[in-house]
Amino acid sequence: MKTLAKIFSLSGYKLLLLFLFAALIGAGAGQVDWRQTLGSSGDQYSNLWAEFCDELKKAGSAVEFYSPDDNELDRAEGYRFLSRTLRLSLLSELEHFDAAHPVLWQSETPTRKFGGNNPDELYYDSYIDGSKTYRITGQRGTTPLIEVTVYEGRLRSGESGKHIAHLTERDLIVGDDGSLEIILSPEPQEGNWIKTTAETNFLFIRQYRFDWEGDQPAELTIEPVNPGGSPAELSLDHVRERLLAAARAVDYNASYWPRLTKLVSLRGSNKIADPIMPGADDQEPETRDTTLPQGHILQPGYFDLEDDEALLISFTPPSGVEYWGFSLLNRWFESLDYRYYDVHSNQLRAQRSEHGEITLVVANRDPGLPNWINTTGHRQGMMLFRWTRPAPGTELPEVRVEKVALDSLAAH
Incomplete structure (x- = not known):
């Protein structure tokens, strides 16, 4: 009797929670895996998620x-x-x-x-x-x-x-x-x-x-400018089409970008390649890129370094470009983690010598010199110069690359 009196003295909210808890305990005793009892509807969408996966x-x-x-x-x-x-x-x-x-x-x-x-x-x-x-x-x-x-x-x-x-x-x-x-x-x-x-x-x-x-x-x-009303009601046809489009995009890009990295690496390591003008008809299909407005020039390269080695990349930036940048990328053509590491440089970040030259130091450990570009544990990866909107008649600089022992940089 005391137990019943105690139960009925509870507030309605607490009483509801008590009954729900008891119901869950009872259900758990004879719980059945719903996946084993699920029947197929037999329509074209019954395996939609499996098809996507x-x-x-x-x-x-x-x-x-x-x-x-x-x-x-x-x-x-x-x-x-x-x-x-x-x-x-x-x-x-x-x-x-x-x-x-x-x-x-x-x-x-x-x-x-x-x-x-x-x-x-x-x-x-x-x-x-x-x-x-x-x-x-x-x-x-x-x-x-x-x-x-x-x-x-x-x-x-x-x-x-x-x-x-x-x-x-x-x-x-x-x-x-x-x-x-x-x-x-x-x-x-x-x-x-x-x-x-x-x-x-x-x-x-x-x-x-x-x-x-x-x-x-x-x-x-x-x-x-002339809106057409509210969006159409979501349909299974639309979801299926868009999920499969997303999966195909992942599959395409999973191969495209590392293949491009491989192509650059086959042209030689620890050097900067000739400039590429996006969209130029004389470029190979793998390097042709029609997605940039005119006036962008790219220079890729591939680094291959041991932990005790570094690359010295020296050049004198031209005054006739509106932007230049240098960055490191991984095998999947993603920039390295710029949130926590210095993995890139540009005309504002780089320190120049008294003669106006810039020397970037690509290495996995701090060389104790300005313009360190951190490989963040990568032994190999992409390098990419961007020269944006050069003025007519502007000549791109000669980029010199030298591989050195990291310890030797203490003398610089």
Whole structure:
């Protein structure tokens, strides 16, 4: 009787919890694994998730194929690269795929990298329908360089990207209060206008920060000029299509980027290759890149160093380029971790000699000299120079590379 009296004296909330707890205990005694009792509906979607996972499995073989057997770091980064590419692909192919309700989102971050990302750049993109008209609005900010570009072809999906048109900070009309409006449309518009074609489907914005703390990025949004109402109700057809598209994108990129790294390595280690002008017809297919606006020149290289070795990379930066940068990348064409290590340099970060020359020191341990570029435990990897928008007649510098014993640098 005392027990019953005590139970009925409890508040309604506590009494409900007590009964729920008792029910859970009772259910646990005869608990059945629901997976064993699940029957197939027999329709075309009953194995949707398994179909997605089966497609995704294909990407895993690329990690084992392109990673040296004795390099645990490369393999670990390879599997992490797959997870990062999957996250990026799901956001791009499923969450932000609706061109009728576009979202301008930051696609690449310190933990979501892609395709030789530059630590100095911020990347934003959106899917669009080139036959429609869109308005981009916001504040310009103070980043020294900004490029707003539209393409035919969804970058990162395996489709080739064809550059259609772009505007840069040179072209943009900005209000006295820093406000900005850009129109994307097939027909000419007053003010800031970017021409689109019926096949245009991708908007990509790059912002360059020379000073990470001082440069304020542009804050922009996108909207259709003639919105078409609320999004359509989610369907299984749509989810299946977009999940499989995301899985195929992971599989494509799992092989494409390490293959490009391999190509560069076969041309020789510990040197900087000849300049590559993106989009140039005389480049080999593996190095041709039509996704950048004109005026970008790349110089790749491949380092191969023991822990007690270093590379001295010396050059005199030309005055006729608006930006130059140097960065290290791993086998999967991701920049090394710039959150915690100095893995790149640019015209603001680098220290010059009294003669105006810069010597970068690529090594795994601190050499005790300026301009140390940390390999963060990588014995091998990519090096990449970027020379952005050289003025007419500008000659790129001679880049000299010397491999030395790390201990010998104490004499410098």
